[in-house]
């Protein structure tokens with residue numbers, strides 16, 4: 001694609017990056033076939049190619065409008081288009097640059113500004129968010145349905161094993177996950193303990209910054225990255241072997257710290273190291289699985305449906321890593337139609353675009369339930385909360401299921 005970027009961006013790092021991404025796009029339109037918003041709305045302006053054109057125009061100096069902003073807002077950042085694109089177009093990064101350029105030029109209506117400011121101020125602040133979740137659970141009947149449905153019932157997390165092993169990994173307790181479903185990290189700690197690995201949770205680490213990045217708050221996302229690098233670095237120096245992520249959305253963000261802090265001499269090298277050592281929990285377990293003290297008792301088969309979050313299958317390009325672990329413990333994996341499509345959760349998307357998010361969730365649940373699973377498993381707290389709000393079939397994090405099955409198998 002030919003480009004003539006405008007003066008305001010041409011000679012900046014972001015401009016050079018956007019230019020090279022735009023030039024890689026050959027307009028083939030293959031990406032439209034796997035774009036959830038294009039499938040739902042049928043409007044080229046809500047397809048990846050259409051959004052690329054709109055961003056190109058803005059970066060070439062055409063003034064954006066509220067309509068441009070709306071089409072970019074409707075993007076889930078699911079990155080399904082990146083998986084599909086034969087030319088390797090880094091759409092997600094281009095969208096970030098495009099959204100920032102549009103938001104600098106187009107003022108949002110007061111209601112939207114308020115909602116976005118509220119999300120930035122609350123969701124990424126662990127203690128405040130936990131307090132709000134506790135109050136919200138009490139007042140659930142009074143809340144808007146889209147919000148009330150996200151306040152998952154608290155599950156008993158069970159005990160956390162003592163740190164007794166020499167081998168250890170750092171666990172990031174996601175700010176939303178810690179408040180909504182602390183049972184996930186406890187299950188992860190128990191499974192890792194069985195494999196001879198202890199977990200370190202550093203209380204000075206906080207939100208990974210993904211939510212701020214999605215809300216076009218690049219400074220806030222970088223500040224979160226700096227704080228977490230500072231928190232984790234001493235543990236890495238003392239021998240922690242990896243940073244293990246139980247929420248695939250957080251994992252994707254932390255793996256980007258190297259790029260985010262590349263221009264900050266004090267942080268650049270450490271941030272690259274942190275990104276390199278960051279693994280999804282499924283990657284770590286797949287490596288460590290042979291260390292399980294066996295043999296495992298044969299368990300009765302259970303039919304499950306696995307929903308791979310976009311941040312896992314498209315963002316981190318991790319496909320088929322969780323499923324073999326589940327199968328080893330007796331899971332009969334129900335086939336899931338259109339498994340590449342987003343469930344509509346997408347960070348804060350389900351709160352900011354409730355109609356589209358609801359329509360995508362209805363499609364996703366229909367596909368997940370076709371095989372009549374006993375339970376739906378996933379890998380990101382946002383997807384769990386979003387899906388569980390609209391089905392009576394239990395929805396759990398896959399590590400909770402693995403923890404339960406391992407305790408049965410190792411009796």
Ligand code: SF4
Pocket residue numbers: 034035036037038046047048051074075076077078079080081082091
């Ligand atoms: S990120 Fe997802 S919603 Fe956005 S353009 Fe790509 S496929 Fe469509």
Ligand code: SF4
Pocket residue numbers: 024025026027028029030031032048049084085086087088089091
């Ligand atoms: S982003 Fe990729 S798939 Fe989509 S139009 Fe451009 S080159 Fe084709």
